[in-house]
Amino acid sequence: MTVFAVEYTYSETTTGLRDEHRSDHRAWLARLVDEGTVLESGPYPDGSGALLIFRADDADALATILTQDPFSDVDAIAGTRVTEWKPLFGPLAP
Template sequence: MTVFAVEYVFAPDSTEARDKHRPAHREWLSGLSGEGKLLTSGPYADGAGALLIFSASDETELNEILKQDPYAGAQAIAGIRTTEWTPVIGLLSGYNA
């Protein structure tokens, strides 16, 4: 499995949509965490976006997962940046070895 860092940039004026869909978004994230696909996630302190760390076989699988996010359906995400990531020190080091 490959580890990916995913950065969400929230759409301007999406606070109401995110508030409305947050319970479903977090339930979706919890399910992925239970499956071992989501390693950790959380919003940025300034509210502009979030960082999510996933484990997936490849970027195609990751993109299919991300399409299912309730925030995506609510058009609360203005941009997504995905980067293959190799953790070498810390809790996730050696995860994709």
């Protein structure tokens, strides 16, 4: 399994959409945490986006997972940056 850092960028114009769908988004994340797919996640305090750490077979599998995010369904994410990440130290390191 590969670890990926996923960075969401939010726009002020979609704040209402995120507020409306936040509970569904968080339920989706909680399910993925329970499955071991999401290792960490959380928004930036300034509201500009969020950082999510995923475990997936490969980039294609991750792309499929990300399309299932309720925020994605309603175009509440302005941008997504996906980077393969190799933790060396800390609780996520092998």
